[in-house]
Amino acid sequence: MRYILDKRFKLRGWDRLPNAVVDRKGASAHFVDVRTMEALRLRDGKVDFSLPLVPEELRETARRLADQGVVHEARQGEVVADNQRYRLYPNRYMKSVHWSVTGKCNCRCRHCYMSAPDAKYGEISHDEAMSIVAEMGACGALSCSLTGGEALVRDDFWE
Numbered sequence: 084m085r086y087i088l089d090k091r092f093k094l095r096g097w098d099r100l101p102n103a104v105v106d107r108k109g110a111s112a113h114f115v116d117v118r119t120m121e122a123l124r125l126r127d128g129k130v131d132f133s134l135p136l137v138p139e140e141l142r143e144t145a146r147r148l149a150d151q152g153v154v155h156e157a158r159q160g161e162v163v164a165d166n167q168r169y170r171l172y173p174n175r176y177m178k179s180v181h182w183s184v185t186g187k188c189n190c191r192c193r194h195c196y197m198s199a200p201d202a203k204y205g206e207i208s209h210d211e212a213m214s215i216v217a218e219m220g221a222c223g224a225l226s227c228s229l230t231g232g233e234a235l236v237r238d239d240f241w242e
């Protein structure tokens with residue numbers, strides 16, 4: 084019997100927190116012990132758990148993870164996607180980023196702590212913004228909330 088990690092999940096790790104199952108729906112990480120991670124890394128749709136050389140402990144872990152909906156029995160030819168495979172980020176765990184993408188705004192509230200609409204603290208360029216996006220990806224940030232100013236006044240917001 085072959086098991087495979089459900090498409091909803093991917094395996095990740097960070098400095099000091101190297102074993103996590105990330106739920107893509109909720110952008111949340113569930114940290115697991117080393118043995119569970121070892122077992123999960125074998126749930127790639129290729130390893131046959133009915134073979135006698137597979138320890139009973141791994142079989143038991145597979146059943147438990149299947150009960151929890153983390154893995155399921157692999158269909159013929161089904162293999163885990165590359166982006167679900169284990170990846171270790173060299174930095175500390177970064178659950179979320181709260182990013183003020185602009186100091187500009189189309190309102191003029193008197194209490195504004197950003198001093199919008201004038202972007203008192205300056206604006207970053209398009210290239211700088213895209214570089215930050217790439218850096219968040221490279222750090223394994225699970226989610227990012229965007230604010231301003233008014234985030235939508237950036238011409239490159241959707242990009």
Ligand code: SF4
Binds near residue numbers: 191196
């Ligand atoms: S950023 Fe918020 S508080 Fe500031 S002017 Fe715009 S809407 Fe008002």
